Amino acid sequence: MRRLNWFNLGGPTKVFFKPNTLEELIFFLKNFSNSLPIKVLGVGSNTLIRDGGYDGVIIKLGKNFSHLSKLDDNTVISGSAVLDKQLSNFAIENSIAGLEFLSCIPGSIGGAIKMNSGCYDYDISKCIVSIQVVDCNGIVRTIKSEKINFFYRGSDLSDDLIFLSGTFKGKKQDGKKIKERMEKLLAIKKKSQPTGVKTCGSTFKNPTNQTQKKAWELIKEAQCENMKIGDATISEKHSNFFVNQGSATSNDMENLISLVREKVFNTTGIKLELELQIIGEKK
């Protein structure tokens, strides 16, 4: 599954299923969901897949889940396989403000809903109206955002749900102004985070319930920036971004994560929690 995630890491999956239509997905869930564990992947920009691969079914939503449409003047519906950047661009083209932060996040809408992804004071919870989901029995339903408890990089939505689409609301504004704001956000992002490297973004959540300090500050404070295991390293530009320099294994990456977590705890007393999702079996 190396080609399915931003780290370019991980062993094979037992079954790989790419439904192109909702009917194919429902048929699969109704007939096979009891036989093996199922995991949906977006574009793998937040997922470390272990070297032993995944002993189950990896589902990646196909082309019919990549739709984008306008519901009214300031509301859009986006399929879960749409890239965050595509939704942001679509909103700008339609003069809808409030979704431009998505241009800074390299994932899919499905992944963004799952992670309540965000940056620069925006996140999914602030613009989502409802989501359409299918459960493991193949039953499709709509969940309104009032019924979802979103929190920092997560929500109380069940892990059994597959998100099919999301409805997002913004504010009507001049497209040029929105574009300017998007470019500002992208410039800040480019200055502070590495580009063109094999990373899954922030490894740890900011421990907001324990300290005001960000995870990257704690990693620096614990003097972990130069730590490495094999080709698993820490970005010089952003110490919460772990990087595969080319020939790291998932095991190297996971061991580096554990070492850093331990050193941060021993130095600062703060327990870092993973933002990254780790799936699969160790080799």
Ligand SMILES: Cc1cc2nc3c(=O)[nH]c(=O)nc-3n(C[C@H](O)[C@H](O)[C@H](O)COP(=O)(O)OP(=O)(O)OC[C@H]3O[C@@H](n4cnc5c(N)ncnc54)[C@H](O)[C@@H]3O)c2cc1C
């Ligand atoms: C360079 C870089 C910068 C980043 N910057 C940010 C940032 O600023 N802010 C931020 O929040 N994140 C950031 N990230 C992390 C990542 O891009 C986000 O978490 C993103 O939303 C994950 O989307 P994905 O499609 O890659 O999800 P994946 O990694 O494929 O999956 C993540 C989780 O979502 C679940 N999932 C995916 N699709 C579905 C679906 N259709 N239904 C149900 N569950 C699903 C998966 O099962 C998994 O649990 C960054 C990552 C990188 C590499």
